[in-house]
Amino acid sequence: MSTHPLALTAAxxxxxxxxxxxxxxxxAEPVGEEQIQxxxxxxxxxxxxxxxxxxxxxxxxxxxxxxxxxxxxxEANRAKTAAAPLTxxxxxxxxxxxxxxxxxxxxxxxxxxxxxxxxxREESALLNATLQAAYFIVGxxxxxxxxxxxxxxxxxxxxxxxxxxxxxxxxxVNIGRPxxxxxxxxxxxxAYDQVVTTV
Amino acid sequence: MSTHPLALTAAxxxxxxxxxxxxxxxxAEPVGEEQIQxxxxxxxxxxxxxxxxxxxxxxxxxxxxxxxxxxxxxEANRAKTAAAPLTxxxxxxxxxxxxxxxxxxxxxxxxxxxxxxxxxREESALLNATLQAAYFIVGxxxxxxxxxxxxxxxxxxxxxxxxxxxxxxxxxVNIGRPxxxxxxxxxxxxAYDQVVTTV
Numbered sequence: 461m462s463t464h465p466l467a468l469t470a471a472x473x474x475x476x477x478x479x480x481x482x483x484x485x486x487x488a489e490p491v492g493e494e495q496i497q498x499x500x501x502x503x504x505x506x507x508x509x510x511x512x513x514x515x516x517x518x519x520x521x522x523x524x525x526x527x528x529x530x531x532x533x534x535e536a537n538r539a540k541t542a543a544a545p546l547t548x549x550x551x552x553x554x555x556x557x558x559x560x561x562x563x564x565x566x567x568x569x570x571x572x573x574x575x576x577x578x579x580x581r582e583e584s585a586l587l588n589a590t591l592q593a594a595y596f597i598v599g600x601x602x603x604x605x606x607x608x609x610x611x612x613x614x615x616x617x618x619x620x621x622x623x624x625x626x627x628x629x630x631x632x633v634n635i636g637r638p639x640x641x642x643x644x645x646x647x648x649x650x651a652y653d654q655v656v657t658t659v
Numbered sequence: 660m661s662t663h664p665l666a667l668t669a670a671x672x673x674x675x676x677x678x679x680x681x682x683x684x685x686x687a688e689p690v691g692e693e694q695i696q697x698x699x700x701x702x703x704x705x706x707x708x709x710x711x712x713x714x715x716x717x718x719x720x721x722x723x724x725x726x727x728x729x730x731x732x733x734e735a736n737r738a739k740t741a742a743a744p745l746t747x748x749x750x751x752x753x754x755x756x757x758x759x760x761x762x763x764x765x766x767x768x769x770x771x772x773x774x775x776x777x778x779x780r781e782e783s784a785l786l787n788a789t790l791q792a793a794y795f796i797v798g799x800x801x802x803x804x805x806x807x808x809x810x811x812x813x814x815x816x817x818x819x820x821x822x823x824x825x826x827x828x829x830x831x832v833n834i835g836r837p838x839x840x841x842x843x844x845x846x847x848x849x850a851y852d853q854v855v856t857t858v
Contacts (some may be wrong), residue, residue: 465696467803472671477704477794498665498853504848505676507796509810511846517855525858559849566843587829588791589812594793597677597706604666611708611786622858629784644765647710649703650758652696656716659724659821 476601481643483606484540486636491546491605492602496635499599510570511563514556514585515572516547516591516620524584528621533632534612544608549618550596551627555583586628593630600635606642608634675800680842682805683739685835690745690804693836698798703795709769712761713755713784714791717748717821727820730830731812741832743807748817749790749795750826753781785827792829800835805834805841 466473474480496519508514520529529547530538543548557575561568575581593609600607610632619627665672673679679732695718697794719728728746729737740746756774760767794809799806804805817828 464661465823466701466801467674468671468701472667473701473801475699476797482706491858496855500851500855501675502665502667502672503839504854505679506679506793507806507808509808510780511848513849513854515854519680519855519857559853562847563849564846566846584660584810590786590789591793591796592706594790597707597790598675598794600796602665602667602672607706609706609708611783628732647763649710649766650712650762652699654758655703655712655714656695656699656718658692658718658720 474595475604476598479579479599481638481646483608483636483638484644485639485642486544486634487639489545489637491520491635492559495603495605495651496546499596499603503592503595503599504604506592508588509584510560510567510589512556512560512572513563514553514586515589515596516551516627517551517552517596520547520578521547525622526554529618532614532617532621533610535631537610537612540608541610541632541634542593543546545636546634548590548630548633548635550593550620550631550633551623551629552579553563553627554585555626556585582628586630590630597633600633605635606638610634674803675797679800680805680837680845681809682833682835682837682841684838685743685805685807685844687707687839688744688836690834691813692719692804693747694804698802699796701801702791702794702798705791707787707790708783709759709766709773711759711783711787712762712791713752714788714795715750715752715826716795717725717750719746719748724821728785728831729819731813731816732809736809736811736831739807740831740833744835745833747832747833748821748828749792749835750822750828751784753777753784754825756780765787765789781827785829789829793831796832799832804834805837809833818819
């Protein structure tokens with residue numbers, strides 16, 4: 461491990477990365493709307509291309525909606541999602557360009573110059589909403605909560621059930637305080653030299 | 660703005676999100692290998708599906724390599740990249756499954772059960788390496804540095820020049836201390852109600 465000090469405090473490093481873990485079990489403590497607002501008000505500043513900000517978040521709160529979601533998840537993800545205090549469906553808005561004149565005021569023509577074509581928008585929305593999904597996971601941890609992101613699901617089913625043709629689901633995230641036996645032992649990571657090369 | 664307190668300190672919120680900005684100009688101060696090692700040793704803990712960790716990082720340090728990179732960038736990204744202290748090409752390793760038995764020891768068969776097919780791997784590597792690209796941007800900021808992520812480039816050209824068929828380029832990131840007039844005024848963000856719905 462490098463000994464070079466980061467500007468970020470050790471406590472914050474632990475909160476966001478070193479001690480934070482993907483939770484598979486949660487306590488019964490509810491997650492309030494104001495907590496998700498605080499998370500959003502932080503992570504909305506994370507960078508995206510042209511500030512396009514294509515991430516959309518569907519909070520699954522009602523028992524009825526949770527039941528509709530769980531049936532589209534992989535078997536291994538059902539029980540923990542049924543029991544989580546709060547679950548969020550993260551999706552990419554393929555029509556994000558409509559907001560670009562508001563979001564990128566120093567170049568409002570970007571909407572028409574760069575994003576007139578739907579396939580271009582879909583590719584850009586996928587990349588940038590996924591970046592924002594990562595910021596959101598970091599933000600959930602910044603709130604002192606645990607995140608349980610999942611991609612094991614029938615995406616077509618989730619899309620039909622909760623979204624529309626303009627929104628592509630990326631993942632589902634359980635959110636709450638970790639419960640008992642919330643996670644597996646920490647799995648190993650790749651060494652620096654397996655990941656980084658210099659040219 | 661929400662007034663709900665986050666667990667993360669205000670100083671850390673500022674460092675990573677509120678005050679951090681995408682830099683378009685950098686000081687001459689170099690970025691050392693040990694700084695990138697410290698960033699990696701932090702953000703390697705960010706979650707990915709099956710801990711697949713598909714992000715790969717190519718650090719462009721030599722003048723010769725920088726010249727080869729700049730010619731594939733969009734015109735607007737050339738001068739600032741030519742002058743940045745350090746530039747990283749972030750890519751997704753579509754053959755990440757070879758490391759899965761090491762990375763996901765409690766289910767080593769995941770490699771064959773889930774990732775035998777290349778198109779499945781490509782889709783998964785794209786999503787998960789993009790999550791890791793966001794963690795990396797956050798990590799650069801955690802080191803007290805500014806990041807300048809860019810997707811304006813000839814991706815096919817960058818791939819041929821620096822990567823291979825097994826690696827898909829995602830973005831290029833300039834890294835350094837911000838220079839003079841390093842950024843545009845902060846652009847507006849979407850309101851909470853434009854992004855979040857509850858069901």
